[in-house]
Amino acid sequence: MLIFSDILTIMDIRTDFLATIGNTPLIRLKKASEATGCEILGKAEFLNPGQSVKDRAALFIVQDALKRGTLKPGGTVVEGTAGNTGIGLALVCNTLGIKTVIVIPETQSDEKKAMLRLAGAELIEVPAVPYKDPGNYVKVSGRLAEKLAKEDPKGVIWANQFDNVANRQAHIETTGPEIWAQTGGRVDGFICAVGTGGTLAGTAMALKERNPSVRIGLADPLGAALFSYYTTGELKASGSSITEGIGQGRITANLEDAPIDTAFQIPDEEALPIIFDLLTEEGLCLGGSSGINVAGAIRLARELGPGHTIVTVLCDYGTRYQSKLFNPEFLRSRNLPVPEWLEKKPSITR
Numbered sequence: 001m002l003i004f005s006d007i008l009t010i011m012d013i014r015t016d017f018l019a020t021i022g023n024t025p026l027i028r029l030k031k032a033s034e035a036t037g038c039e040i041l042g043k044a045e046f047l048n049p050g051q052s053v054k055d056r057a058a059l060f061i062v063q064d065a066l067k068r069g070t071l072k073p074g075g076t077v078v079e080g081t082a083g084n085t086g087i088g089l090a091l092v093c094n095t096l097g098i099k100t101v102i103v104i105p106e107t108q109s110d111e112k113k114a115m116l117r118l119a120g121a122e123l124i125e126v127p128a129v130p131y132k133d134p135g136n137y138v139k140v141s142g143r144l145a146e147k148l149a150k151e152d153p154k155g156v157i158w159a160n161q162f163d164n165v166a167n168r169q170a171h172i173e174t175t176g177p178e179i180w181a182q183t184g185g186r187v188d189g190f191i192c193a194v195g196t197g198g199t200l201a202g203t204a205m206a207l208k209e210r211n212p213s214v215r216i217g218l219a220d221p222l223g224a225a226l227f228s229y230y231t232t233g234e235l236k237a238s239g240s241s242i243t244e245g246i247g248q249g250r251i252t253a254n255l256e257d258a259p260i261d262t263a264f265q266i267p268d269e270e271a272l273p274i275i276f277d278l279l280t281e282e283g284l285c286l287g288g289s290s291g292i293n294v295a296g297a298i299r300l301a302r303e304l305g306p307g308h309t310i311v312t313v314l315c316d317y318g319t320r321y322q323s324k325l326f327n328p329e330f331l332r333s334r335n336l337p338v339p340e341w342l343e344k345k346p347s348i349t350r
């Protein structure tokens with residue numbers, strides 16, 4: 001006999017909001033594919049319900065805590081985030097009757113902060129300082145969770161996305177297997193940038209388990225230390241990037257044992273024209289980290305040569321950065337080139 005959930009599956013109706021996370025399409029990126037003679041495919045993570053790849057980690061972190069019994073309906077999740085994980089957590093927690101408290105560096109885009117407030121998160125903005133500083137947003141969120149846990153009997157957890165491996169487990173169990181199934185196993189390379197490392201490490205582990213010769217690349221923005229680490233063994237950073245949510249200075253628990261074969265350092269000047277062309281020529285409105293990722297996929301394609309299939313991640317939707325990435329004044333203030341079509345639309349951010 002069919003039960004109701006089987007009927008929903010037959011009818012292609014998701015059982016609830018949580019079931020709409022993941023199973024995103026792979027999109028062939030025309031210009032990048034034609035330029036390299038490879039098939040360059042973007043995993044459309046901006047189509048998740050919270051509009052970013054971080055919905056997957058948010059779901060797995062919350063489900064893991066519920067399973068362990070450290071979190072229950074009525075409880076609270078505290079997290080330090082560049083924004084996307086917080087948005088994912090707030091939406092997931094809304095469906096479960098759980099509160100969210102989000103600590104965010106004040107430099108992150110106003111659009112992400114507005115979305116966090118809209119989603120019901122309590123938002124605490126802190127100055128953007130390096131990880132070694134006790135005022136760093138990750139450290140502040142950890143201490144706050146500890147303090148609230150002592151005061152609140154209903155249960156408070158620190159999501160701790162950087163060092164909680166439930167994050168990369170999301171990609172071991174979902175993103176990696178989805179890519180394998182969607183390409184029929186015909187995937188030669190996978191590359192993306194690192195924030196926590198969950199997406200890169202988890203997806204890489206799942207793909208390598210199915211075919212150890214899949215080449216895994218890191219696409220690192222300037223200002224991050226991982227390119228240096230994976231090429232020389234030394235964690236060293238220089239330069240800066242306007243991209244948000246990526247650029248790591250340490251080996252997080254999620255990155256430990258990540259099977260990374262090659263690494264590229266991508267300047268914003270290389271990534272931003274790709275973002276602009278994807279919007280105006282292919283209809284894909286994406287955030288800055290997606291530009292670093294597609295630029296990385298092009299570099300990996302050149303390393304592998306024509307005829308290969310390379311998958312990367314289209315991390316989040318571009319409207320989240322209208323006041324920065326798509327704002328001529330902001331770009332000029334960072335000495336970055338402004339495309340002609342954007343220059344002609346000074347009112348684009350209003």
Ligand code: PMP
Pocket residue numbers: 052053054082083084085193194195196197198199200244245246287289290315316
């Ligand atoms: N791109 C964006 C826009 C992000 O917000 C993040 C996560 N902070 C990433 C990429 C990196 O993902 P991960 O944390 O899995 O390394």
